[in-house]
Amino acid sequence: MKTKVSVIGAGNVGATTAHLVYQSGIADVVLFDIAEGVPQGKALDLAEAGPLWKVAASIKGTNSFADTAGSDIIVVTAGLPRKPGMSRDDLLYANAEVMRSVISQTAPLSPDGIFIIVTNPMDVMTQIAWQVSGFKPNQVIGMGGVLDASRFRTFLSFELGVAPEDIETLVLGGHGDLMVPLPRHTSIKGIPVRDLLSPERLEALVDRTRTGGAEIVALLKTGSAYYAPAASAFQMVKAILLDEQRVLPCAVYLNGEYGIRDLFVGVPAVLGKNGVEKIIELQLNDDEKAQVAKSAGAVRELLNTALTQKK
Ligand code: APR
16 A cells, blocks of 8 residues: 555544545555554554455554654644633643644654644644645645535435435535535535525524534533544545545635635635645625635634734
């Protein structure tokens, strides 16, 4: 196997991403975590499933960044969950520190690699990863829109009783409460969704999409979503490794597109072997533009908070 995917963070999202990549057989996998034994144990468990899955690839668990050298893709899921007494800003600072540490130790070992950032708050973490890595903007991509669009498709599929694969949609903006699902760009086999659902029902599904992460947290009580986030990261890994030129909503570096400059925010992008191959600029109406601007404004504010962190 010639291609290599490293997954940083062997928690729920990281281990599930490693599972999907390994089981697909498209790359050798390195699973890294600072917790001793955890990545080794999970990697060994996955390796022992390999014969059943007929996988020809390898998987290795490690506490050493050196094992990630020469990665084609590095998926970063490392981070801290929110603990009692911790504010949202505390979490932001803590994860920004984790991100700086992980990126500064992995980027020099994989200078031609592509980062897919999953750790929340994702848009801000992606910008920090880009700054610390010194990589070109096409080499750093945040995972958010793929998940948010998949959630919107799921809820539409429940509502309409149609297969999710026949539903096309896009979600733009930051990967937070102000994300911008786009009903005007949503269709079922080409039929505009607004011909099939009332504005009220559609708005309810848009709201459910915006709070989709919180809905899972409220149910799980001890953690956050990981199957769909990992599946989303895997779709991006596959698009890049197989040079698929998929059009996927991702957090990418905008330099004037959508009227946004010097900020990572979710927009449709073409993913292929170079990471971000192209950014697609949609013709948005005034309301959609205002929503994207508001969402991007919230990301910038959070980024400024992260960058003004007191040491
Ligand atoms: N380097 C490597 N791994 C680290 C570091 C670090 N500096 N700091 C923490 N970790 C590891 C933890 O040891 C843990 O195994 O990151 C892992 C996080 O796993 P979980 O707590 O299970 O969190 P998970 O549900 O996987 O979510 C990870 O993805 O979707 C986002 O919001 C989510 O930011 C969170 C991230």
